[in-house]
Amino acid sequence: MKGLVIRGSRNIFTIKPDAPESVEPEVICRIKGKVLKGLEGYFNPLAPGDRVDFEFDPACPQQGLILGMEKRRNVFTRLNRLQKGISPHRSAEVQVLAANVDLLLCVTTPASPPFRPRFLDRLLIQAEIAGIAPLIICNKYDLAGDDPDVEERLHDFTRIGYSVIPVSALTGEGMDTVRTMIENRFSVLLGQSGVGKSSLVKALIPELNIRIGRLNEKYDRGNHTTTMSVMLEIPGTEGQTFIIDTPGIRRFVPEGAGPADIPLYMREFAPLVGTCTFGRSCSHQTEPGCKIMEAVAAGVIHEDRYESFLRIQDELSGLP
Numbered sequence: 157m158k159g160l161v162i163r164g165s166r167n168i169f170t171i172k173p174d175a176p177e178s179v180e181p182e183v184i185c186r187i188k189g190k191v192l193k194g195l196e197g198y199f200n201p202l203a204p205g206d207r208v209d210f211e212f213d214p215a216c217p218q219q220g221l222i223l224g225m226e227k228r229r230n231v232f233t234r235l236n237r238l239q240k241g242i243s244p245h246r247s248a249e250v251q252v253l254a255a256n257v258d259l260l261l262c263v264t265t266p267a268s269p270p271f272r273p274r275f276l277d278r279l280l281i282q283a284e285i286a287g288i289a290p291l292i293i294c295n296k297y298d299l300a301g302d303d304p305d306v307e308e309r310l311h312d313f314t315r316i317g318y319s320v321i322p323v324s325a326l327t328g329e330g331m332d333t334v335r336t337m338i339e340n341r342f343s344v345l346l347g348q349s350g351v352g353k354s355s356l357v358k359a360l361i362p363e364l365n366i367r368i369g370r371l372n373e374k375y376d377r378g379n380h381t382t383t384m385s386v387m388l389e390i391p392g393t394e395g396q397t398f399i400i401d402t403p404g405i406r407r408f409v410p411e412g413a414g415p416a417d418i419p420l421y422m423r424e425f426a427p428l429v430g431t432c433t434f435g436r437s438c439s440h441q442t443e444p445g446c447k448i449m450e451a452v453a454a455g456v457i458h459e460d461r462y463e464s465f466l467r468i469q470d471e472l473s474g475l476p
């Protein structure tokens with residue numbers, strides 16, 4: 157049988173079977189033989205959005221055994237530093253937050269927690285690496301006041317080609333736009349802890365079923381439930397609209413690209429890559445004839461985005 161992973165820990169997953177006539181709307185599954193081929197050693201082998209083959213467990217008929225995973229269209233990952241120093245398996249540090257995603261909802265706030273545009277830059281870089289369309293949601297817009305810095309940075313994200321939606325999960329402002337944007341899609345909410353990801357989910361699904369929490373408690377106890385993503389279906393969409401709530405991210409380091417490639421994943425930098433006097437070997441920090449530094453001076457690249465670039469390049473250069 158085929159089904160969709162809607163949540164899971166490192167070894168227990170909740171699957172929504174494709175077959176509408178299925179006896180159970182959700183089936184708790186383990187991976188048959190404990191490892192999925194090709195995904196050995198990952199922090200988590202499966203994530204919400206993954207499509208799997210499974211069978212019922214003859215030894216325990218209400219539960220299922222996952223036999224394999226369908227090829228992924230894309231994945232949104234984050235790097236988990238499991239321990240200080242070098243891990244023997246780099247892949248063990250890569251956590252898949254969601255798979256087969258249509259839209260990334262990058263959530264930020266004008267205040268409480270403070271506006272962090274450089275955190276947004278990191279999410280947007282990962283979106284470009286993953287090849288997934290991002291959308292910026294500025295939640296808690298009811299708290300925006302008229303901070304010119306917030307307005308200026310949000311305006312700059314629009315200028316370089318991103319859509320920014322001011323929203324308030326509290327007052328409902330902008331929620332209709334969000335509903336329209338996510339229609340018939342698999343979307344993922346991303347952002348620091350406290351920006352209101354779960355509140356946005358609740359605003360979209362007021363009748364949110366608390367059964368979800370109980371299931372997790374029962375089966376995933378001690379299995380890092382708070383660090384895993386959960387997929388929820390928007391009611392009344394005939395199984396077409398899903399939203400994935402992810403754990404709050406404190407620090408985000410882009411994964412899947414080398415330091416020298418970061419400019420390729422920053423929209424206003426990308427067209428300039430290779431045009432510096434020193435070509436692809438330019439570090440964009442000190443070289444004469446650097447087109448990226450010229451673009452910063454000309455205001456084509458925002459200073460804040462250049463600062464993000466420098467820090468990320470630096471962090472990635474220090475990784476094993």
Ligand SMILES: Nc1nc2c(ncn2[C@@H]2O[C@H](COP(=O)(O)OP(=O)(O)O)[C@@H](O)[C@H]2O)c(=O)[nH]1
Pocket residue numbers: 295296297298299323324325326327347348349350351352353354355356404
């Ligand atoms: N003023 C205001 N507060 C909000 C809004 N959305 C969420 N909050 C509050 O922000 C806090 C964190 O929200 P939560 O959804 O748990 O954030 P998460 O960690 O990203 O899931 C809660 O106290 C919410 O009530 C909003 O639009 N406006």
Ligand SMILES: [Mg+2]
Pocket residue numbers: 353354355404
């Ligand atoms: Mg939350």
Ligand SMILES: [Zn+2]
Pocket residue numbers: 432438439440441443445446447448449
């Ligand atoms: Zn350069």
